[in-house]
Amino acid sequence: MDLKSRLQQIYGSKDEDAGLRKRLEKLHQRETFTIAEHLEGRWKETASGKIVRVEKTLPWFYSHGDHSFDTLSSLSGPVAALLTGDCSLSEFDVSSALFLDTETTGLAGGAGTYPFLIGAGYFENGDFRLVQFFLPDFESEHAFLSDFSDLIGGFAGGKGFRSLVTFNGKSFDLSLLQNRFVLQRLDNPCEALVHLDLLHPCRLLWRGHFEDCSLQTLEKHVLNYDRSPDLPSHLIPVSYFNYLHWGEFGPLREVLEHNRRDIISMAILLGVAGQCVAVSEIVPIIDSLSLARFHSRRGRLPEAAAFLERSLADERCLGRRADVLFNLARLHRRMGDEDAALEVCFTLIREDPLPPLEAFQEAAKILEHRKRAFQDALDLVARALAIYPESPELERRRYRLICRLEGKKWY
Amino acid sequence: MTVENALSQLKPLRRRGDITAWVEQEPDPGSYSDLPADLAPSLTEALTSRGIHRLFCHQAESYGLARAGKNFVVVTPTASGKTLCYNLPVLDSLALDPSARAVYLFPTKALAQDQQAELEQMIQAGNLGIGVNTYDGDTPADMRRKIREHGRIILTNPDMLHTAILPHHPKWVQLLRNLRYVIIDELHTYRGIFGSHVCNVFRRLKRVAAFYGSQPQFFCASATIANPAELAERLLEVKVHPVTRNGSPRAGKEFIFYNPPVINQELGLRRSAISAGRSLMERFLRENVQTIAFASSRVNVEVLLRYLQRSFHKHPADRVQVRGYRGGYLPKTRREIERELREGELLGVVSTNALELGIDIGSLEACILVGYPGSVASTWQQMGRAGRRTGRSAAILVARNLPLDQFIITHPEYFFGLSPEHGLIHPDNLQILVSHVKCAAFELPFQKNENFGKENLVEILDFLADQRILCRSGDSWHWSSESYPADSVSLRHVADENFLVLNSDEGNRAIAEVDFDSAPELIHKDAIYMCEGRQFYVDTLDYPRRKAYVHEVKIDHYTQAITYSGLRVLKIDETKADRGMTSEYGEVHLAKKFPGFKKIKLYTHENLGYGKIDLPVHELHTTSYWFSVTEQALPAALTRTEIIYAFLGIAYALQYLAALLLMCDVRDIGRSVGDRSAGWFAKPEREGLGFYSAAGGTETAAADQLATFDPTIFLYDNYPGGVGFSEVLFSNHARLLEQTRNLIGGCGCRNGCPSCVGPVDELGKTTKRHALEILGVLAPPERRS
Numbered sequence A: 001m002d003l004k005s006r007l008q009q010i011y012g013s014k015d016e017d018a019g020l021r022k023r024l025e026k027l028h029q030r031e032t033f034t035i036a037e038h039l040e041g042r043w044k045e046t047a048s049g050k051i052v053r054v055e056k057t058l059p060w061f062y063s064h065g066d067h068s069f070d071t072l073s074s075l076s077g078p079v080a081a082l083l084t085g086d087c088s089l090s091e092f093d094v095s096s097a098l099f100l101d102t103e104t105t106g107l108a109g110g111a112g113t114y115p116f117l118i119g120a121g122y123f124e125n126g127d128f129r130l131v132q133f134f135l136p137d138f139e140s141e142h143a144f145l146s147d148f149s150d151l152i153g154g155f156a157g158g159k160g161f162r163s164l165v166t167f168n169g170k171s172f173d174l175s176l177l178q179n180r181f182v183l184q185r186l187d188n189p190c191e192a193l194v195h196l197d198l199l200h201p202c203r204l205l206w207r208g209h210f211e212d213c214s215l216q217t218l219e220k221h222v223l224n225y226d227r228s229p230d231l232p233s234h235l236i237p238v239s240y241f242n243y244l245h246w247g248e249f250g251p252l253r254e255v256l257e258h259n260r261r262d263i264i265s266m267a268i269l270l271g272v273a274g275q276c277v278a279v280s281e282i283v284p285i286i287d288s289l290s291l292a293r294f295h296s297r298r299g300r301l302p303e304a305a306a307f308l309e310r311s312l313a314d315e316r317c318l319g320r321r322a323d324v325l326f327n328l329a330r331l332h333r334r335m336g337d338e339d340a341a342l343e344v345c346f347t348l349i350r351e352d353p354l355p356p357l358e359a360f361q362e363a364a365k366i367l368e369h370r371k372r373a374f375q376d377a378l379d380l381v382a383r384a385l386a387i388y389p390e391s392p393e394l395e396r397r398r399y400r401l402i403c404r405l406e407g408k409k410w411y
Numbered sequence B: 001m002t003v004e005n006a007l008s009q010l011k012p013l014r015r016r017g018d019i020t021a022w023v024e025q026e027p028d029p030g031s032y033s034d035l036p037a038d039l040a041p042s043l044t045e046a047l048t049s050r051g052i053h054r055l056f057c058h059q060a061e062s063y064g065l066a067r068a069g070k071n072f073v074v075v076t077p078t079a080s081g082k083t084l085c086y087n088l089p090v091l092d093s094l095a096l097d098p099s100a101r102a103v104y105l106f107p108t109k110a111l112a113q114d115q116q117a118e119l120e121q122m123i124q125a126g127n128l129g130i131g132v133n134t135y136d137g138d139t140p141a142d143m144r145r146k147i148r149e150h151g152r153i154i155l156t157n158p159d160m161l162h163t164a165i166l167p168h169h170p171k172w173v174q175l176l177r178n179l180r181y182v183i184i185d186e187l188h189t190y191r192g193i194f195g196s197h198v199c200n201v202f203r204r205l206k207r208v209a210a211f212y213g214s215q216p217q218f219f220c221a222s223a224t225i226a227n228p229a230e231l232a233e234r235l236l237e238v239k240v241h242p243v244t245r246n247g248s249p250r251a252g253k254e255f256i257f258y259n260p261p262v263i264n265q266e267l268g269l270r271r272s273a274i275s276a277g278r279s280l281m282e283r284f285l286r287e288n289v290q291t292i293a294f295a296s297s298r299v300n301v302e303v304l305l306r307y308l309q310r311s312f313h314k315h316p317a318d319r320v321q322v323r324g325y326r327g328g329y330l331p332k333t334r335r336e337i338e339r340e341l342r343e344g345e346l347l348g349v350v351s352t353n354a355l356e357l358g359i360d361i362g363s364l365e366a367c368i369l370v371g372y373p374g375s376v377a378s379t380w381q382q383m384g385r386a387g388r389r390t391g392r393s394a395a396i397l398v399a400r401n402l403p404l405d406q407f408i409i410t411h412p413e414y415f416f417g418l419s420p421e422h423g424l425i426h427p428d429n430l431q432i433l434v435s436h437v438k439c440a441a442f443e444l445p446f447q448k449n450e451n452f453g454k455e456n457l458v459e460i461l462d463f464l465a466d467q468r469i470l471c472r473s474g475d476s477w478h479w480s481s482e483s484y485p486a487d488s489v490s491l492r493h494v495a496d497e498n499f500l501v502l503n504s505d506e507g508n509r510a511i512a513e514v515d516f517d518s519a520p521e522l523i524h525k526d527a528i529y530m531c532e533g534r535q536f537y538v539d540t541l542d543y544p545r546r547k548a549y550v551h552e553v554k555i556d557h558y559t560q561a562i563t564y565s566g567l568r569v570l571k572i573d574e575t576k577a578d579r580g581m582t583s584e585y586g587e588v589h590l591a592k593k594f595p596g597f598k599k600i601k602l603y604t605h606e607n608l609g610y611g612k613i614d615l616p617v618h619e620l621h622t623t624s625y626w627f628s629v630t631e632q633a634l635p636a637a638l639t640r641t642e643i644i645y646a647f648l649g650i651a652y653a654l655q656y657l658a659a660l661l662l663m664c665d666v667r668d669i670g671r672s673v674g675d676r677s678a679g680w681f682a683k684p685e686r687e688g689l690g691f692y693s694a695a696g697g698t699e700t701a702a703a704d705q706l707a708t709f710d711p712t713i714f715l716y717d718n719y720p721g722g723v724g725f726s727e728v729l730f731s732n733h734a735r736l737l738e739q740t741r742n743l744i745g746g747c748g749c750r751n752g753c754p755s756c757v758g759p760v761d762e763l764g765k766t767t768k769r770h771a772l773e774i775l776g777v778l779a780p781p782e783r784r785s
């Protein structure tokens, strides 16, 4: 038996598709426009092959949900550094930033996953320019990557970009691009840029607000942008494979549209996130408890405390009053203001019919170690034990306090 | 002199003729070479600080080959300083060239961890500053990046190379650009299906390394097999030099072959190897000799352990502790047993072949093999567990009532002469090859002029492109699927899908693991599962979740599953016809069923009854060798039933001889007797002969199916797609039949026994005679000339 028949015996044959494919090929031959025209781009010939480049320009006032690119105008280097907690971004400047998002042949990762579309956005003369590099076939990958490299190197008269903005690019897009540059034996131009990944700051800010912290969820709720109709992400690889195998390029236009929206949303979301952390007022798109959490994580304790104080009046935080008070007490202690911390703890214990165990412990800790008011601490622990009789921590503290009161060693 | 005391007690057995071979290995002072003059000074320092002032000659020879840029395979016994053969050139080169890197491959995780400790000691002693890292499934995620970028020696296994390293090779640029050496220890384990896969993983490794401009040297170590260099060359597809002269010194050692006496002349039954092994082990333990016993299966480990624990339990004053060791035990327990053995705290251990490979348990004084392990190489490996640099040691092989054991025990020259075993791989098994072509295409696109395997690559690539798994673009083929192909290719035979055994007495604590293949037989509902000498009753087997729930019992029996299989021929590759006999090989479809189990009384092995097993049919597409004989060609005096019984007897012996020829486990081959054109299969049962149709499950075959009569014996490859056994069996057809005739004819039993045609109580008293009559026609003695 010949090899092909043996293969068919094991894996089955797809002959039924072959006829269909032939018919489709004939159909495509009759069509007069090419993939470049279909995607509203142009062919670009390079020494190593031919690729498709699609370029669009959007004015600064272009509106996207409730916002426009204008939100980025106030984003300074220090704000970018604060947002990310990364001081290498303190020189960040929107005008030299490249917003990057790729579409790939899958999520599996590894050497066999290809980015087939690199979308890049940047500001030029006040407008937002979108350049998309499309890989028309695998053979042209070298040209595809080189063209992208040229954009980074050739921007603004050779001055070049200085930073790269992505959403979850650290572990995905940039990692896959790095693979491709290695495989094509090219230098990776992204390595020279400072990287700002929005995923972690956004998670820190909006955790618990919505169903998840994906870019699409955030653009819907934070930017109030409705992208429907949209090609769902999981259909993107299939769309590309159908183009490769069948020459069917209809849905690819939607893939490019999807990618452009991602980049625009990402850019504007950066501006909005920057505004959230730069101002000291309460903003409608984020609750003050989350802002407090953000500032506290960045070591900005007075700002965090101020937001906590405000949360007490923020109706979105009403259900989490105990949480707010407890965090406030902690912050006061971290800032060295034990009296304030104690006061907040006692407020919490007084107000709440079932105060959290941590509130008792926080207060007892201060009374014991800072104030050395052992009797007060012991009284407090006794109250706590009435509510939490099972707590071994409370028992240990009670024993220790009794020893201290009696001047005995407890260890 | 305790070993001597125990051995002197064996003298009466020798006089009785039950000992078929007693070979004394003379002490050997060893053969040495000076440390190479050009060795990195820091390494010389490391060696001398560890008391190594000169090398064994095989170590020096390996070093010379390595420096000359050659690949080598070193084949010397256990504990002969084999690891230094590859560690020396690797450390030397890595110490001199700070960019050079090496990958070490071990077939199991435990071996890699053992080796890391040894390498680190050397590196520390010489202050060589070479980072050694184990990269396996347990490596924490935050360490992985560091290891990828900075690890100079990566210890891993072929499975990790296959699923984690090669598909992500751009992340391993540092390693792959500077990859000088690939070390493959326990080379002989890379045979059969596993070796066939691993050969393809090496094809991929070489391809990816070449992309980064590297062409690594390969250093291998193997147990004794006849064709180490050939196996290495087939596995690696490069020239490999054998290093076989052992220069390590050794003390005297006794090798003893023991055939337990016949206790039932009528049934031809010998005393069971387990009970003979138990009394031998008791003698050694009572003489305070640290002893390891190897049993052939997990069940036998448990049975033997139970017997031993019971005999020592009677005399608490003996204070002898014996423990079991096998794959299903949890890792923590195993580490503990290994340590107790090394430190001499544990006097006796009963193990499966899990302790056969190089896990460090120190050297013991005596070793008892309860049953022939299936290959000469494994036998030497297991026997190598006994033997110290000073002081006598002993290794005893106890034969079972099985054809292979009886063949080996009565032909000691087969064992002590040159090893006749050949490691066999079949990397171009189409299913295996194609799955790795996919993985390779994922790693790097294929170009038209590339080579990969021995089939027509372009045709395979075009086929995969038709399947839209690859995309052809000009003269290259690119991966074009969302999937990650390595994830769906297991190098081992469903190895990962272990079943957990949970004890409901202890809040469903996991007490053991059972591999996928053994699960239907060991932990079906109502089975008695034995673990660490205790008996557990299986309440439920949750097949989809791979869990068995058990509770402890104390009863007088154990269980043994009944299995049988039906075959359908899909395709014939080659046919040979001669005097009414047709031998063929080709592809078959196999359905394996587990209809029930037997309850067998402990000690007496009496059958106490039967139970039902309700499990799905196990299906397999594989290759088989078979031969059928027309009714006219068979002795006319025999009835059809007599002929079928005789064929069952012949198949029984033939399966063992085939395993011997192929250097595989008997279980790697399956046997089946039936009628190839009519599609029924025969199975001996207590009540008589049962006939089953291949398609229809457990019911008896219809009468009209029995109308045609071309009795057929199938020997099939027990792996999907086969690994080339069938073709070898087909081309050795005449020789196999002749050996079968000699084995059955030469057996000392009267009416058949488990060592020739199978147990008399299943096959009847005339089967042996009829089998010989038929073989006299099929393989007449005069044809030998």
Ligand SMILES: [Zn+2]
Pocket (backbone or CB within 6 Å): B268, B747, B748, B749, B750, B752, B753, B754, B755, B756, B757
């Ligand atoms: Zn016999």
